[in-house]
Amino acid sequence: MRDRVGGAAAPIIAAAGVGKCFGALTVLDGVDFSVARGEAVGIVGPNGAGKTTLFNVLSGAFPPSAGSVSYDGRDVTALGAAQRCRLGVARSHQVPRPFGGMTVFENLHVAATVGGALRGRAAHRACLDSLELCGMLQLANRRADTLGLLDRKRLEMARALATEPQLLLLDEIGGGLSDGEAVELVGIIRQILSRGLTVVWIEHMVHVLLQVVLRLVCMESGRIIADGDPKRVMHDAAVIEAYLGSVSS
Ligand SMILES: Nc1ncnc2c1ncn2[C@@H]1O[C@H](COP(=O)(O)OP(=O)(O)O)[C@@H](O)[C@H]1O
Ligand SMILES: [Mg+2]
Numbered sequence: 001m002r003d004r005v006g007g008a009a010a011p012i013i014a015a016a017g018v019g020k021c022f023g024a025l026t027v028l029d030g031v032d033f034s035v036a037r038g039e040a041v042g043i044v045g046p047n048g049a050g051k052t053t054l055f056n057v058l059s060g061a062f063p064p065s066a067g068s069v070s071y072d073g074r075d076v077t078a079l080g081a082a083q084r085c086r087l088g089v090a091r092s093h094q095v096p097r098p099f100g101g102m103t104v105f106e107n108l109h110v111a112a113t114v115g116g117a118l119r120g121r122a123a124h125r126a127c128l129d130s131l132e133l134c135g136m137l138q139l140a141n142r143r144a145d146t147l148g149l150l151d152r153k154r155l156e157m158a159r160a161l162a163t164e165p166q167l168l169l170l171d172e173i174g175g176g177l178s179d180g181e182a183v184e185l186v187g188i189i190r191q192i193l194s195r196g197l198t199v200v201w202i203e204h205m206v207h208v209l210l211q212v213v214l215r216l217v218c219m220e221s222g223r224i225i226a227d228g229d230p231k232r233v234m235h236d237a238a239v240i241e242a243y244l245g246s247v248s249s
Contacts, residue, residue: 013058015032015034017030020056020065027050028053031224037196037198040189041213043202043217044204045242055202060084082114092168093156096149100145103141110159111163126161157173157188170189174208177208215228218236225238226238
């Protein structure tokens, strides 16, 4: 089943010395980040810190300018997002990108078949399973462009799950949720973890994040400035300064 090395879970994904530049702008700068199989990791950091860009590099949306990414022990730096998705890497987008003219179910079916390379009954099962898990069964036949923002965010997560990933990268799916909705989201993510998936979750709602993750990473200006026990990270002087700096700037 799961690869174990010396009793500890082997990394499912690892970024080594990853850099990303857009022209003269350095957005990621020497990022070393690795996640063990089955782990739940939270990522926080001020806007513009490079969190989404890290997901783009991990998922293969674009290549890093420096460094490498390995998945399941294999160097995948040269592989694009479609290839990595078939290997088990799925992500949700911070700004939802559904196919607006398609129903919720059709959106999931595209994800399962094109993204996850599932066929026939297996694809249908993955869609239904994902809809059920995300509490979207009653919305299956709704056109995606009629959904409100919260349901579009939920659809982002459901689409990622429909590819039957091993690694789920969630980019700010919780913003704007009521307390009740946040509790529901935490329940869904706990279920995902109980299935053995690995979850990396970028979220500003730290109190929600901390109900799920045992490890927290804080990014600032393209670097990881703290990584470890969530309480320790939240009390780290550099982390506090990063947030206060972003408030006052
Ligand atoms: N495709 C892109 N082209 C140019 N600049 C980008 C691109 N993507 C992100 N950036 C810039 O990179 C920086 C980090 O962005 P991002 O990774 O989205 O940060 P975060 O998710 O932490 O808010 C920002 O300054 C943003 O404007
Ligand atoms: Mg972002």
